Amino acid sequence: MQTTFMEAISITLSSMAIVLATLALIAFILGSFKHLFKEEKPKAKAKPAVNKVVEENDEEKIVAALVTSIIAAEQAQHTNFHVRSIKRVK
Structure with missing residues (x-):
């Protein structure tokens, strides 16, 4: 059985079209997963930032504020504070 050059080109192009269509279908299915299986993230309660002006030459209050902020940062989970x-501040 002899196949002509045009038949070979036709078979090649149709095979490539089938593969491309299959890959597009797979990409569509995988892309829809992010919409179908969307996780609802719990909204974090934002704590208001407290900015206080520290009096001059009040070293003990400065040290206490730094220590409490470090302890609070260590105890909090999922934080990126460093x-x-x-x-x-003067």
Whole structure:
């Protein structure tokens, strides 16, 4: 059985079209998973930030504030808070 060049091209193109259609269908199904199986994230309650001006030469209050903020950051779960620097506010 002899196949002509045009038949071979036709078979090749139809095979490539079938593969492309199958891949597009798989991509569509996988893309729809993020909409079908969407997880509802619990809304985190935002705590208001407290900014207080520290009096000058009040070292004990500064140390107490730093220690409590570090302890609070260590006890909190899923936080990305890191103390990078400490600056004196005048």
